[in-house]
Amino acid sequence: MHILVVGAGGVGSAVAAIAARRPFFDRLTIADHEVARAERAVATLDDDRFQAAQVDASSADDVAALIARTGATHVLNAVDPRFVMPIFTACARADVTYLDMAMSLSRPHPERPHELTGVKLGDEQFAVADEWEAAGRLALVGMGIEPGLADVFARHAEDDLFSEISEAGVRDGANLTVAGYDFAPSFSIWTTIEECLNPPVIYEEGRGWFTTPPFSEPEVFDFPEGIGPVECVNVEHEEVLLIPRWTGARRVTFKYGLGKEFIEVLTVLHKLGLDSTEPVTVKGASVSPRDVVAACLPDPATLGDRMTGKTCAGLWVRGLGKDGRPRSTYLYHVVDNAWSMAEYGHQAVVWQTAINPVVALELLATRVWSGAGVLGPEAFPATPFLDLLTAYGSPWGVKELDPSA
Amino acid sequence: MHILVVGAGGVGSAVAAIAARRPFFDRLTIADHEVARAERAVATLDDDRFQAAQVDASSADDVAALIARTGATHVLNAVDPRFVMPIFTACARADVTYLDMAMSLSRPHPERPHELTGVKLGDEQFAVADEWEAAGRLALVGMGIEPGLADVFARHAEDDLFSEISEAGVRDGANLTVAGYDFAPSFSIWTTIEECLNPPVIYEEGRGWFTTPPFSEPEVFDFPEGIGPVECVNVEHEEVLLIPRWTGARRVTFKYGLGKEFIEVLTVLHKLGLDSTEPVTVKGASVSPRDVVAACLPDPATLGDRMTGKTCAGLWVRGLGKDGRPRSTYLYHVVDNAWSMAEYGHQAVVWQTAINPVVALELLATRVWSGAGVLGPEAFPATPFLDLLTAYGSPWGVKELDPSA
Structure with missing residues (x-):
């Protein structure tokens, strides 16, 4: 297996650091628009399976040429979702396995954005699923922490814990603080704005997918392992399209x-x-307001040393257990920033995203997971994934809740 | 009397429109950095007492040269408070009367900004008050709506309504809405940020002036004439330094x-x-974040046609009445945007600011008001001002409140 990681930002660098401890692959190329970033990620590892490269992720031609030049067999997309389609397209052209952690972008319904879906997350990828399947080629989409591990939990719930699922609700919360800043998001503000201000999507049997206004259905969820209660709201996310x-x-x-x-x-x-x-003009300069907001805030990838706290991702499943009685279970994964910084030198949110595609690649390398088409994590058996995650030193948890609450 | 208005923005243009209906002056020059704005203000009036000119308000030399060239006797500063000192200095040099609607800027205390004053609003002007008084020259400072009419109300309260004032509290509120915008301030956002994020100043007998954190002491005040209850907070403003x-x-x-x-x-x-x-760099361009915020919002001077509602400025006075019994009185002035647009073509907030210096100039022209030094509106008799304001067609009001509440 020769892995090509496209993107040497926070997540791409953490993927390299996690993979370096595992023997399952022969070679890993990490590529970035800014080759120095990729070289820095490789330099910290002291492992001759790794090499750096330059790539323009916005160009399917450039990505396909890099695949051909390196002989990569599996491509992991670790750049922001604007670049899903060129990388996905390059993999089809080069006939290699594709993985990502976020899917092709949505576009709101032009007239009724807060009721109806327009173009949904992943629609562009699923549109060519038949071609991928016919070619016997695999795109494993949404394979980070969320989407990703949350989808594995859904498979596990259906196969092993529940006879009937009335609701599968991803719940994601943290108690992270960043010393020295009034306000310092722990994840890209550009992406956070994108996902939080799009109309959230919900799935219901019979009704299908529909949307609501941003921040709808606020609810306080009590997160485990000392994080405690956090106000949660509906947000557009891939799991709702995959599960x-x-x-x-x-x-x-x-x-x-x-x-x-x-x-x-x-x-x-x-x-x-x-x-x-959309750019505005300020004293002759043309700037995008969202870029100005990002420029006023610190870069989250550099904040690990100042961060304290834990981040939790999980799936709250309600329905009937295998015994036919009401059941309410939260399946979750927690990372303590102090641990991820000490162990890997990567902050908790970035590290928690990065471990999941590495586990998936190992399952593909060992042929425990295999398939063809455009498939989400819940299309594969969950137990081998969950066992291997634990074997990587990062166990997951189960919390039984009161089904009558 | 030859009036020079420096600034042909919203307030300067409204000053010209209001003055055009009055016979008390011989000539009015309206000057702006952008001469076309001044020419537009003059063109709408069809009155040969008016003329337009170009000026750089940041240069005392340029302002003084314009005074000399036009023969102006009274200069009204209608630009933002960054330009107070050059215009004020030019008037001293040219030996003419100066009026403004906002005073020289403050600077927070370097160590304890939310407890102690640093440089206070108007300090730079009051520092040379003796020189102005010795020269027999008048600077009438803070002569808009607030500061301005609110200070006239303080004089009226002390002379005519109260034997003892325990608190004189300016309260300013509105129910203005702007159709078609999620958020559209009715006044300059640049200035609003400046005054609202500076530490608010409070005066107390014995303690003198001191400051608090921004937005301190929230209180719901019930405004008259249908505006109703609005949440009010402490804000740095000139009246606290003048009264x-x-x-x-x-x-x-x-x-x-x-x-x-x-x-x-x-x-x-x-x-x-x-x-x-402070500028930030975004893709090679250097921009001030506050300027980007302003560029994202509509220009308030252009919103009059879309605005609905009323704006109210007033002074809430508590203490003992002339009869020695507890008294609580709100003295106020309300402008309905529908009226100011129909009557003058200027939106309510801008028009309400502009009328007061015109009334003051008329009182100076008729020698009902006279004085020397750096003086606030409360240094002059209130009744002639309040009567003339009513004669201009814009009456003020009095509301007695429960003194035990």
Whole structure:
């Protein structure tokens, strides 16, 4: 197996650091627009299976040429979702396996954005699923932490824990703080604005997919391992598009524990038009307001040393257990920033995203997982994934909740 | 009397439109950095007492040269407070009367900004008050609506209504809405950020002037004439510096009815550093975040046609009446945007600011008001001002409140 990781940012660098401890692959090329970033990621590892390269992720031609030149067999997309389609297309052309951690972008319904879906997350990829399947080629999409591990939990719930799932709701929350800043997001503000200000999507059996206004259905969820209660709201996310394709869950939601403060910040940015990517002119200079917001905030990848706390991703499943009695279970994965910084030198949110595609690549290398088409993580058996995650030193947890609450 | 108005923005243009209906002056020159704006203000009036000119308000030399060239006897500063000192200095040099509607800027205390004053509003002007008085020359400072009419109300309260004032609190609120915008401030966002994010100043007998954190002492004030309750908070404003110099009020405050939404917006802008005037670099361009915020919002001077509602400025006075019994009185002035647009073609907030210096200039022209030095509106008799304001067609009001509440 020769892995090509496209993107040497926070997640791409952490993927390299995690993979370096595993023997399952022969070679890993990490490529970035800025080759020095890729070289830095390789230099820290002292492992001659790794090499750096330059790539323009916005060009399918450039990505396909790099695949051909390196002989890569598996491509992991670790850049932001604007670049899904060129990388995905390059993999089809080069006939290699494709993995990503976020899917092709959505576009709101032009007239009724807060009721109906327009172009959904992943639609562009699923549109060519038949071609991938016919070619016997695999695209494993949404294979980070969320989407990713949350989808594996859905498979595990259906196969091993529940006879009937009334709702599968992803719940994601953290108690991370960053010393020395009034406000310092732990993840890309550009991406956070994109996902939080798009209309959230919900799935219901019979009704299909539909949308709501941003920040709908606020709910306080009590996260485990000392994180405690955090206000969560509906956010557009891939799991809601993936889980209904391969499980019988009758309702699927995604709620993100943004907390009151972050919701207030995003609401104000939107109200003032500061979330916009359309340039405005200021004293002769043309700038995108969203880029100005990002420029005013610290780069989250550099904040690991100042961060304290834990981040949690998980799936809250409600329905009937295998015994036919009501059951409510939260399946989760927690990373403590102090641990990920000490062990890997990568902050918790980035590290938690990065470990999952490495586990998946190992399952593909060992042929425990195999398939063809455009498939989500819930299309594969869950137990081998969950066992291997634990074997990597990062166990997951189960919390039984009161099914009558 | 030859009036020179420096600044042909919203307020300067409204000053010209109001003055055009009055016979008390011989000539009015309106000057702007952008001469076309001044020419537009003159063109709408069809009155040969008016002329347009070009001026650089940041240069005392340029302003003084324009005074000499035009033979102006009275200069009204209608640009933003960054330009107070060059215009004020030019008037001293040219030996003419100076008026403004905002005073020289403050600087927070370097170590304890939320407890102690640093450089206060108007300090630079009061520092040379003796020179102005010795020269027999008048600077009438803070002569808009607030500061301005609110200070006239303080004089009226002390002379005619109260034997003892325990607190004179300016309260300013509105129910203006702007159709077609999620968020559209009715006044310059640059200036609003400046005054609202500076530490608010309070005066107390015995303690003198001191400061608090922004948005302190929130209070819901019930505004008259259908505006209703609005959340008000402490804001740095000139009245607090002026009223104690010429009245015996034992406590002086300024609370602005920003409302919860505006306070939230300003808090978020500050938290993210988007209020800053220090440039950031975005894709090679250097821009001030505060300028980007302003560029994302509509120009308030252009919103009159889309605005609905009323704006109110007033002074809430508490203490003992002339009869020695507890008294609580709100003295106020309300402008309905529908009226000011129909009557003058200027939106309510801008028009309400502009009428007061015109009334003051008429009182100076007729020698009802006279004086020398750097004086606030409360240094002059209030009744002639209030009567003339009513004669201009814009009456003020009095509302008695429960003194035990």
